[in-house]
Structure formats: C-alpha cells, structure tokens
Amino acid sequence: MLTRLLSGDRPRSLVLTVILLAILGALAFAPFLFPGVRSLETAARICIFIVLVASYDLLLGYTGIVSFAHTMFFGLGAYGVALASDAMGRGWGALAVGTVAGALAAAVLAAVIGMFSLRVRAIFFAMITLAVASAVAVLVSQLSAITGGEDGLNYSIPRELTPAFRLGEVMGVRINGKLLNYYLVFTCCLVLFLVLLRVVNSPFGRVLQAIRENEFRAEAIGYRVVYYRIIATCLSASVAALAGSLFAIWLRYVGPDTTLSFTIMLDILLMVVIGGMGTIYGAVIGAAIFVLAQNYLQTLMGSAAEATAGLPLVPDLLNPDRWLLWLGVLFILSVYFFPTGIVGRLRTGR
Amino acid sequence: EIRIAHVYGKTGPFEAYAKQSHDGLMLGLEYATDGSMEIDGEPIVVIEKDTQLKPDLGKALLAEAYGDDDAHIAVGPVSSGVALAMLPVAEEYERLLIVEPAVADSITGENWNRYVFRTGRNSSQDAISNAVALGGEGVTIATLAQDYAFGRDGIAAFREALDGTGASIAHEEYVPTDTTDFTAAAERIFTAMKDIEGEKRLFIIWAGGGNPMSKIQAMDPSRFGIEIATGGNILAALTAYKELPGMEGATYYYYEIPQNPVNDWLVKEHMARFDSPPDFFTAGGMAAGIAVVEAIRKAGGAEDTEALIAAMEGMEFETPKGMMRFRPEDHQALQSMYHFRTEVQEDKDYGVPVLVREIGIDEMDIPVRNQ
Amino acid sequence: MSVAPDHSPTFARTSLAERLSRAAPYLLVPVLVVLGFLAIGAPSSWLTLTVSGLAMGMMIFVMASGLTLVFGLMDVINFGHGAFISVGAFVGISVLLALGSWTGAPSLALNVAAVMLAVVAAMIVTGALGWAFERVIVRPVYGAHLKQILVTVGGLIVIEQLIHVVWGPDEIFLTRPETLKGAFTFAGAAIEKYRLLAVVVGLVLFVAMRLVFTRTKIGLIVRAGVQNGEMVEALGYRLRLVFIGVFIAGSALAGLGGVMWGLYQEVITAGMGEEMMILVFIVVIIGGLGSIEGAFIGALLVGLLQNYIAFLEPKLALISNIGLMTAILMWRPQGMMPVVEAK
Amino acid sequence: MSDPILSLSGVCTDIAQYHILQGVDLEVGRGGVTMLLGRNGVGKTTTLRTVIGHWQARAGSIRFDGQEITRMPTPDRARAGIGFVPEDMGIFSGLTVEENMTLAAASGPLDTARRDWLFSVFPPLRTFWRSAAGTLSGGQKQMLSIARAMAEERRLYLIDEPTKGLAPAIISTMVGALRELKSQGASILMVEQNFAVAKALGDQVAVMEDGCIIWTGAMADLAADAALQERLMGLSMEVEA
Amino acid sequence: MTQPLLESRDLTVRFGGHVAVDAVSCAFAAGELTAIVGPNGAGKTTYFNLISGQIAASAGQVLLRGEDITRQSVARRCAGGLGRAFQLTNLFPDLTTLENVRLVIQARRAKGFNLLSMAASDNDLRDAALAVLERVRMTALRDTRVSELSHGNQRKLEVAMLIALDPAVYMFDEPTAGMSADEAPVVLDLIAGLKAERDRTILLVEHKMDVIRTLADRIIVLHNGALAADGPPGEVMAMEVVQEAYMGKDLALV
C-alpha cells in the first residue's frame, strides 16, 4: 500500500527516510507544533515550493530540459486565481475557475513554446525561455489596468479561508479560516507531490530519463522525442501553475515580484540542485532547507553578529544586511559539497 | 511599552533608500520625544523587519509584527508593490500602518483601508506640483516617462493638473522601463515639437537609474528651443543636474530649502552623526516618526487603534518639510512641495536645486481617490 | 609500401544560392540600414538613429566580447560576467573620480589618458577576479551547464554584495570627461561624442581579437579542449593554462565593457552588469557560439534594430531583441555563423 | 630485455571504487612493436590510459626512456615524446580535419612533407581536409586519429585498436606505415583484436587477463602455438592457412 | 517476383557538393542476409542512415513493404519494423545495462505514454529484457552502468538492444568491431541464428571477409556512394573492382 503510494520509489536511505518523515510530520502538524503567524506562513511556503520544485525537477532532472520560464507558469496559476477573484468576486467558484484556467493556460503556453523552440539546442532553449519569461514579466507590468502592474493585485477569497472565520480552539491553538486554508494547501500539495512521484516512476518517466541521456538513441528505438518533451513540459507547467494557484489562495495577493521574478527562478533551481536533481524527494529537502534559510538566515546572522561583536571584520560580514552574500556562498558551496544533491549523497553514503 | 515595527526593504536594490528611511524614523522618534524615546513614560521599542523588497515576505512580516510581536503601529515600506500587499494585513489585524515612503496613488486610493495612513507624498502630489511649477500661458510641453503604471499615472496626473494653467501637452512619449538608449525617443519628441512656436519644455518623469536627462541634453534639444524639466531627486542623482543649469521643476525635499526648526535640527544632527546632509528619505522617515509620537500622545496611548485613528484624522504635525496634515478622507498627509531652479555652485559637485517658491498645501488640488 | 586506392567522391560545384547564404550574415547590417531609411524617411532622423545605433551596438559588442570567449568558446554559462561588468565600472569610475583634474580639463589628450588608465585598472582588477573565479568557482563545473548557472549566479551575488561592502550601497553618479560631453551636429543629426569613442574602441577590439584568433592556435585548443580535454592534453598542450588565460581575458574584457558602459550611463550600480546579461547572451547566441564576427554583427543588429523600432513603434521596442533572436534562430538554429556547435 | 623505452612495474590503477589494474609489469622494447592482447574488459585500454596519464596509477611505477613519469601531468608526457591513439578515437568533431591536424602538431606548424606522407597512407584525409571531422565516416575518423598521433615524430606510440572499422585495403597500408615508423626508430605499444594484424606487425606480445599480464614473449612463438592461443585468449586464431 | 520487404529507389544524399550516396536502387527480400561492403567512406553508414531516417534523403525513395516511408520520422520507421545498431557506440550511458534493454522492449510494446502506472512493477518487461541479456551472455553485467562497461561489452550491448527490438529488418553496422576473438563468435552466432529463422531481413556492414563469407546470402558493394556490384558472395568477391578498391594487395591481413 505504502509502496504503491510512493510508486515503488522508496527513499532508499535510512537517514533520508527519517528526514522526510520529520518534514512531513512538521508540516502536517505545523500549526500545533509551531504556533505563530510567521511559522505558519513559512510552513505553507514550504509546502507550495515543494510542489513547485518537484514539478521543475520533472523537467530538469528527469527530462534534462533547462527552462527559465518555470516561474512564468507559477505566475499564470497565481494570476489565474487573482484575476478570477477580482472579476467574479469573492467565492469558491472564482478559485476553481482561476485554478483550472491557470493550469490550462500554462499547459497551452508550454506546448506552444515547446513546439517552437524545443528543437533548438538545449542551451539556446534555456535562453529563449529566459527571454520569454522576462517578456511576460514586462507584459504583466504593462497591462497594469488588468494585472495591477508592478504593484500587483489584492483580492478576497472565501471567508471560510480567512482568519475572520473562527471555529474554536484546540490544544490552545485557535482554529480559524487561516488554519483551514493551510490544510487546504497542505493536502493539495501532498496529493500533487504523490502524483509527480508516480509520473516519474511510470514508463513515461523512464522514457524521459532515456531522452535526457541520449535523445538520438531514444528516437532510434522508437520513441518520438518531441512528443515526450512537449508532454513533460506541459505537465510540469500545469503543476507549477497549480502550485501558483495555491500560493495565490494562501497569500491573497499576487504581484510580479512574488511569482514572476527571476530571483524566484534561481531559488527554484538552487532548491532542485541542493536537494538532488532527478530524485523528486530532493524537492522536499531542497525546498525545506531553502525556505527556512530565506526566512531565518537573517535572524540567525543577527544573533551571530552580536555574539561575535568583539571580533574584527566578522560581525561586518555577519551583518544581517549581508545575508544575500551568504546566500551566494550557499549557491557555490551546495554545488561543491552536494554535487549529486543531498538525496544523492545520502543514498550513496558518500 | 510601545512597540513600533519598521517593516521595510533593508536589503536589495533599494538598500540606500532603506537606510535613509530608518535613520529618519529614529531621528523623528528621538526629536519628538526630546531624546527620551518615551511617550508618557512608556518606552518606545522599534522592531526592524526586512522585506527584501518581496511583497509576499512583506505581508508575512507585517502579520508577524502585528500577530507575534504585537506591534501597535507599523511603518514602511520602501516599495509600492510591497506596500500594496501589506495593506490588507493592517485591516485584518485592525492595527495602524503608516506608509512611508512608497508613493503609489492607489495606497491611499483604491486599495486604501481605514488603518492606512501615509506621511510620504504620493505620485499625484509630485505630478501636480510639477504642473504648478512648469505650467503657464503659451507653454507647450512634451512628456517622457517609463511605460508602466507609475509613469503613465504620473503623466496622467500631470496632464490633469496642467489643465487651467494655460499650458498644453503636445506629445507624450513612453519608453520601456529599462531603456538605456534614448536617441529614438528624443528624435520622436524633436520631430513632434520642432515646428511649434513659443516656450517649449520636455518634462521627464523617471524612476530608478538610467537617467535620460543628460543623454537627451547631449543631443542638444536647444536646437529646437526645447528645455528639459524634471522633478527633484535624491542627492546622489543631482550630479546629473549639473549639466542642466537653469532647469526648473518641483521637488519633495532638499535639505537647504525648508526653513523651520525641525529641519534645522535634522540637518545639524545628521551632519554631526553621519557627516552628510539628510536626504529625501531621511526627511520622510523623520516625518513618520514624528507622526507616530504625536498620534500616540494625542490618543493617550497606543493600545486603542480606534482612538489613534480618531486622533490622526485631520491631525497636523511639524516635520522637516514644515506642517503636514492627514486628510481625513484618505489619510494622505498633505504637504508643501518646492518649485526649484538648478544652479551650479562652487563647492558642490552636483546641480543645486535652489528654491523658487514654496507650493503650499492649498495650491495643489490633490484628488481623493479612495471612494 | 603499398598505397591505398583513394576513393574519390564526386563533388558538385556549390550553387550560387549556397554561396549567397554563407555571406548572408554580412549583408544583414547594410540591408537593415537601407530598410531603416525606407521606413523612417526623414534623413536627419535616420542618420542620428543609424549612427547612434551602430555606436550602441559597438558598446554592446565590447561587453559581449568577453562572453563570446567564456560562453561561446569555453562553453561556460557565466552569469558572473555581469558582476565583472559592474566591478569594472566601479574600479574604472573610481579611478576617473580620483583623476578629477584630468577629466575636468578640457583637453582631449588628458581626458583620453584618464579613461585609458581607468580601463587598464578595471581590466587588471576584473582579470584578477576572473582568475580567482575560475580557480574557485568554475573549475569544478566545466562541462556541467546547470551547475555553472548555479555557481556563477552564486558568484554574481557574492561579488555584488562585496561591491556593496567596498563602495557602499548607494548608486554612484558621475559625469563624463569634459571633451566627451555633448554632441556634434551634422546634417541636422546630433551625434554624441562619446559614442564615437565607443565606435573606435569597438573596432579596435574587434580587429585585435580577430588577429589573435587567426594567428594563434588558442581558439582551436579551447574548442578542442571543451570537447575532449583529455585528448588535447595527450597532444601535449597544457589545457589548464589556456583555459585560465582565456577566462582571465574574458573577464578583463567585461571590465573594459563595464567602464565603457558606466561612462555611457553616467550612473553605476552593483546590479548594472546583471541587467545587461540577457542582452549580452542574446548577442552571443545570435552571432553563433564562439564567433567574434557573429557577435560583432549581432551586436550591431541589436543596436540598430532597437533604435529603429523605438522610433517607428515604441510599443514594439520591448520585444525587438527577443524577436530578433527568435527570427535568427528560426533561420539558423545555431546562430548566424557558429564556430562552436551548441549543445 | 635490455633498455626498454617504456617499462611498467607493479602498476595498479583504480577507476572510481574498482581496482582495474592489479600490478601490471610490462616492457616495450626500443624500436620494436609490442602487442597487448586479451579479451574484452581485461584492462588493455586502462593500461594505455595509465601510461599517457588519463588515469593515475595508485601504485607502481612507469618509466619512459629512463625517466620516471608516474606522477607527471599528461601534457608533459606527450611532450616527452609519446603519441596516443585512444580507443574512442578522440576526434575533435567540431573542428575540421585540417584543424585537427594543426593541433596535432603541437610544437609548430604541421610539416608539409609529413602531411603529404600521411595523405598517401590515408588518402581520404586529403579529400576531406576542410570538412568537419565529425562528418567523417567511422573508418575515416579512425584514420584521422592515427594520423594525428603521427603528425609529429614521437618516440613511442600508444595505439588502441587502430584497425577496427578500417577496410582491408586501408589496414594494409596502415600496417605499412607503422612498419615505416618502426624503421625510423620509433617504438609502438599497440592493442589489437585482429590477430592477423597483430601477427604481421608485432615483435613482442603481452597478454592480459583480469588486470594482470599473464604471458609475455615473442610474437612468433605465440603465432605458431595454437594451444597457447587457446589457453591465453579463449580460442585459437586460425594458424596460417 | 514477390514484393521485396525493403527497397531503395535512386536513393541519394548530398552534403554540400559531396554526393555521399549516389542513386542507389536496391531491393531486399524477406529472410535474406545481405552484406554491404565497400571502402571507408563509401557511404555504407550513410545508406543505413537514409533507410532508418537519421538523415533526410536529397532524392529518391525508401519503401518498406511497398509503402513509401521516405518522409517518415525515425521513430515511425522504427515502429514500422526498421531496427538499427550503430557503428559508433550509442547507448544510455548513465543507466544500467538492464535498463537500456528494458527501454527498448518498452518502446516495442508501446508503453511509453503510460503516465500513471508503476514501471518497476512491470515484470513482463523485466523478464523479457533479462532474456535478451542472457542471449548475449551479459547477464552478469545487468546492473553495471553502461559508462563503466569496457568498449567490447558496449559493442555487445549495442547488438543486444537491436535484438531486443526484434524488428523485421535488422541493420548491423560492423557489429564485431572491437570485440575480442572469443566474444565475436557469440554475436556472429546470434546473427546466424536470426538468419536461420528465415523470416528476418538482415543488412550487415562488415569489413571482416571471413564473416561475410560464412554469413552472407548476397553481397552489395558501394563505391563512392554508388552501387558498384550486387550478387552472390563468390561472384562479387572475385570482381576486380572489389579486389582493387576494397581488399588492397596484402590479402594476408584480411
């Protein structure tokens, strides 16, 4: 049963299993284990990014396609919900319409980009997606009448999902709409993750790996590489869009900086690589570590800077304002120390 | 204890502005409490939060400030996008958010809620003051702005305000936000303007780097009798104004312009502590700090948000820019702007904006847009 | 000794169309200029736009030239290039600011000397930085594109932050040396003086690079080394040294580009190089990997097209670069005149 | 053997965690051709790669012309006078044939007389001089790879299965060319599966099994002894028809 | 005469001005083993590439069972029954030997677009793949990554993958190059076995004359891209053009 749920792709390492279970547990009981606005915020972000990163891993790790347009699809999902809520008013219908429309739009757009440019060389494809993504970001900023431009959109979601909806108290934790919202996000993310896990372990997933390894030969034994690539791109795009919709439901705000920026794209890339490319489980670890670092690194550096206040130079470098510096260092070190990602390292034991 | 959260983009591209804003806030609190950092015996605690210029993070941090840290009042942020994301949080927690220095009109416009006040100027104030400064009978104006909401709204407000001054707009040019080569834009403007008689001005609204002024100036617009005009800017950016002596426009702040005790104190203290004059965002931050203290004093404490709102609506307070007043309708602080002319001065390596005339609160008809 | 019978394949003559298509990239710039003239009509505007577009292209070429070496030839996707551009600008501009009396004087000789000094300083610093970058960051990731993207982005962030630490977080505004300010007017067209300097620098650089690559084996060694480094070493070349050298050269050229760009923009920020990266990558790609001529033509096309389109239809200016890239890749999936086959 | 040009003693090489070579002792006589034979996967290629320095020996020593080269970087070994034809040919497919050859002449421009000689041995090189090497046929690539090693005079050639994919006519000219090299004083260490070629060219033979040399001796002895062949290589090559 | 299984009509390809395959017309009947010989660069591999679709023809046609497949994609032709092993090894280097073969069988059974089943639990595929490995005596290497195999074993795997594909037309391009004297016979026996089944069409490019002599029903000779000879082995081998251009003088080496 469990094996089927995990599609036969068990973590294959004791330490990894323990870590994954810990993360699962922490996320499942986050509101009770770590009360507070900030921690719930962080937990929801981790859930969403796990799915987003996993969907990117499908593309990058399994199919070997480097795309910089993943945030664009993420954004499509988010804007789908935002625009629908904006246009149709607060309501479940708006969420559903926005989500479905976002996912469909992402799939279609992915197919179009794929058909036009998957034939060019991998590295050029990467650059084309980069250019397209930046063009879309500019477009969103230009169509400010619809999208809110740089400033983004605020909108309302059903009352049942907001803090105003109060249900009572359990174990000293207030049960309100926000909590329901969190569990909506959590459940959807868990399901999407398991679906992705199944896809990469299906015969289809195996073909993707073959294409990544040697596209020429895959074609020669009878796989139509272009179709497989396009399907993988569409699938990955629509899952990213779904993650975007969840993000929009959770945040009740969308804007170019939260969903479309190149910085997020790089974050995703880093999460995939830290976690371990082509493992799906890597997404869980990568997203958890990264989002935690992003949220708490500054705080941590603040205390470290205080602790080292007496030393020369050190506190300067540990100044919380320099957290980006350490993020950069993290980028570099992760590739050095985890060339196969954390999952890869745990599995080989080296 | 009074907890004030400063939620702003400490790191990221606007790091320089953020530092000014924070220094200003602290100076404002200090000034308004006469250095005691206490209001009616209650000590003030300032909690800093870094939005990294990310709206989602800004939102989470503001929620954290209200929810986990129990802050009474929040101040910030630098960027409009972040500010807009933060507005609903204030409503949700029913706590005050004093926006400073984000400028988008919609903060006190369509996205406003009653927990939001703004000490910073809004885009309309900028645009209208410039219209007042530049407009005049028989003047023909072309505009150049970035092609996104900030630029287009600014020009729209400018155009509206120009109505009735006798000036007319002959051409509006919008270019992509990241434009670096202005040759084509300038050629289009020249083409549109060259056959027009009378006084001709090119008004530029530009945010961020990539300064178009000196590039267009280098193409010698005086050939066609066109003068360049633009609003004020932070000190560092005034370097470019040195190439444009005599240029006119309206500015928000320049430390030598306002003549009042608050500004005198600010300039003196800032020189003493940071060895440099205060800038745009220092002044803004200070205004926010003073507003916070005044409001709490007036309401008799920081606990009761409703009392604070009641106290602040219509409240007048002294700032480095002179008296400001929170308009009750949309909580926007009304304030003076300054019509300036650029001069090259011996000891300064930038073009100095010299006051032509103060444009008072009553001279600018800032529309209320939150209905 | 027996001599093997040659098999003598039949070679037909290459057709006219084929020879024409080989020359096509060289014709693109003149064709575009003529089309521009037809579309714009007004000769003075056309002249202004054309000259300034070509000059802008030259500046872009200067910034992209280093990347043709590092990305085009060595196949390293180096986002750090953007950081080198910024560092070059900061170092160069610092030197210029220090030489205020030279730049402030209305003497062309003094001004140019100051700029030269600034360029040399910038190239030395960025070259050294490139050396460190190669040793620490790039060496373990040769051949692995994805990792290159990550580590070089990491390097980019670190260097940008260090710029903040050294020069502070503020943007630095500056003015150009006295004699490079303003413009010439000629036949109703105004042409910035500084752009003429850019044209000279761009042309000199182009010729110099061509000479180096036609006269030495360096280009061959790098191209072969990327494909099969072991074999190049087995032929007796110290590949490491060559790679380091080329990487340093590429970084130093970024420094040169940074100074030129900083002087053009008259404001420098830590992120200025990063902002140019997409454009610079586009130029290298449409030119064809590893091709100096290609990058040169590509840069000119980008500069010209941007100006023409911004004049004719500003709304489209936004997509002019992407459109150009898409069109060229549709026409030639490997870029205009690839020297290195893309992976 | 007196004064061998290349001698390996106790060479062990690991690839990742596998111990591939397990103490190889081998000598290549000056001015002679030594054939390295053995089944698939016994470590012949690994031996050659260890000599040129593509794999590092974990233990043992390699001496070339009296000089210890065990820890020397590959380029220095090549400059010391070792030419290498790898098993996978190592063609620079993005470069033209001409560029491949230009690179092969590491110490200066390619000598025209030598080039013409190579043209006569491998005529297609002339025909496709300006074509991209990647578009050559399998056999033509093999020719280019061999020609590359011969572009300059070397004292020792390491050649890994040169005849695979070559048509008989080319094989015979190539054998002729190698003989000519030998007559000029060069030494050759060659891996070969084609026993007829090995027999025609080899002076000495070393046979490998499981990362060790299990037999060395004169080519003539092995060629004449079907039983020995059977024992060493799993089956007997047809002894001279 | 019955319709040939595979046929090329005036098949031509030009690279720039170079005519690599020059109007080759040739038909292959079912159950026949045809050896293709010719000097290096004669166009043998290119001819294969044209038939299996890796290269688009400049002129001429390829017909499979009478149907024109000249414009079909590689994958379509493969599904139609054209199978191919490569002269230069061309595998999935980071996957195991077993996975390489398994992928082929999965392709043959058209299970690739199955997104939601579990690949690992498909025992049929696995058993079929193991059976193929057994036939080439590579069972012991089933879990080795392909990049860690020696050259000779990679060549064997190349053949195994073609056998796993089990096409109507087998195209072998120098299957035994680089294989040691004791391994080559395994592969040759396999080919002989296929031939004995008499319902497979086999095209074989080989430079080893003894192999051709024992296996071929028919030999065609390509020279400078053109068809220079076509006929039974004995006859063709005796022809002067073959002797001259192909064998060279030193017959002892062949």
Ligand SMILES: Nc1ncnc2c1ncn2[C@@H]1O[C@H](COP(=O)(O)OP(=O)(O)OP(=O)(O)O)[C@@H](O)[C@H]1O
């Ligand atoms: N990169 C590698 N990683 C791991 N093992 C390897 C690698 N390369 C070769 N091997 C293993 O080393 C052993 C010896 O390989 P080598 O290539 O030296 O054999 P060989 O004698 O040349 O065989 P062949 O005749 O097939 O070319 C083989 O068992 C092979 O599987």
Ligand SMILES: Nc1ncnc2c1ncn2[C@@H]1O[C@H](COP(=O)(O)OP(=O)(O)OP(=O)(O)O)[C@@H](O)[C@H]1O
């Ligand atoms: N893509 C290509 N571009 C240009 N020329 C090519 C291309 N492919 C093959 N050729 C040329 O076509 C000719 C025939 O090559 P092919 O590989 O078919 O030879 P072959 O008969 O298989 O030879 P070998 O026995 O050496 O494998 C060669 O001269 C080769 O250079």
Ligand SMILES: [Mg+2]
């Ligand atoms: Mg071998």
Ligand SMILES: [Mg+2]
């Ligand atoms: Mg061939």
